[in-house]
Structure formats: structure tokens, C-alpha cells
Amino acid sequence: MSCSIKGRIINESSKTNRARDVLEQYLFSDHVGCANGRDFWNLFQERALILGLDLVLVIGIFIMFWVLQRRLDVKSYKGLYWVSDEREREIALKVHSAIMMGNTYFLYGLLVVIFLLMNFGLSTQRFGQVLLGLVWLYLLFTNVQYLWLWTRYDQD
Numbered sequence: 001m002s003c004s005i006k007g008r009i010i011n012e013s014s015k016t017n018r019a020r021d022v023l024e025q026y027l028f029s030d031h032v033g034c035a036n037g038r039d040f041w042n043l044f045q046e047r048a049l050i051l052g053l054d055l056v057l058v059i060g061i062f063i064m065f066w067v068l069q070r071r072l073d074v075k076s077y078k079g080l081y082w083v084s085d086e087r088e089r090e091i092a093l094k095v096h097s098a099i100m101m102g103n104t105y106f107l108y109g110l111l112v113v114i115f116l117l118m119n120f121g122l123s124t125q126r127f128g129q130v131l132l133g134l135v136w137l138y139l140l141f142t143n144v145q146y147l148w149l150w151t152r153y154d155q156d
Contacts, residue, residue, distance in 0.1 A: 046129075053136055064143050072150065091153045098149055099142060106138050
């Protein structure tokens with residue numbers, strides 16, 4: 001419902017001030033953008049934060065590609081075919097298998113977190129924000145993990 005429709009419902013259906021106050025509290029309590037101008041500012045801040053986090057993730061991915069090309073001499077990113085010899089292929093298999101195991105454990109952990117968060121009575125928006133934050137942190141962690149594992153196995 002838009003704010004103007006809610007306002008008409010309040011004006012047309014309320015006979016006393018008490019009924020109008022109860023209806024107004026019910027309609028405007030959980031909705032963003034209708035009660036006052038502060039809600040728009042809070043929504044803008046949340047979107048700016050999410051956009052900033054997305055930019056950090058994208059910049060991190062480009063830094064990872066830059067490090068792979070400059071320091072590790074990677075020429076192509078087509079699966080495991082970019083490795084030039086057997087030693088590098090072994091390193092790539094170790095790194096990818098470790099990351100895939102981490103992905104599996106993350107999905108199991110995410111299912112547990114979803115189950116636990118469902119019992120906290122969060123709104124749908126807050127629930128989505130928590131899950132988005134967890135997934136974003138994990139993607140950032142896997143980028144760092146990839147570089148760390150590659151340099152660790154490359155020393156052997």
C-alpha cells in the first residue's frame with residue numbers, strides 16, 4: 001500500500017481519535033518511508049553502505065586478478081587449463097579442493113544460521129540483510145583464502 005492510500009483509509013474508516021490512532025500505529029509501524037522523512041534517510045544510508053561493500057568486493061576481485069597476472073604469471077582463466085606445468089596443476093588442484101570443501105562447510109553453516117535466525121523474529125528485510133552480509137563476508141574471505149593457499153602451496 002502506498003502512503004496516500006493508507007492516509008485515505010485512516011481518514012475514511014476512523015470515527016474517533018482513539019480508533020484513528022490505533023489504526024495509524026498499526027499501518028505505519030513496520031513500513032519504511034511513510035511515517036516521516038527520517039526513514040528515507042535511513043534507507044538511503046543502508047543502500048549506500050551496500051553499494052560501498054559491493055564496490056570493495058569488486059575492487060578486491062580486480063586486485064586478485066592483477067596479483068595472479070603480475071606475480072603468478074597467469075595468462076588465462078579457463079578452469080585449470082591456465083597452468084603451464086604439472087607442479088602448478090597440483091597446486092591448483094589443492095587450492096580448488098580446499099576452497100570447495102570450505103564452500104560446502106559454509107553452506108552447512110549457512111543452513112544452521114538460517115535456522116537460528118528464524119527464531120529471532122527478524123523482519124524479512126533485516127533477515128535478508130544479515131544473510132547478505134554473511135555471504136559478502138564469505139566471498140571476501142574466499143578471495144583472501146585463494147591467494148593465501150596458492151602462496152602456501154607454491155612454497156612446497
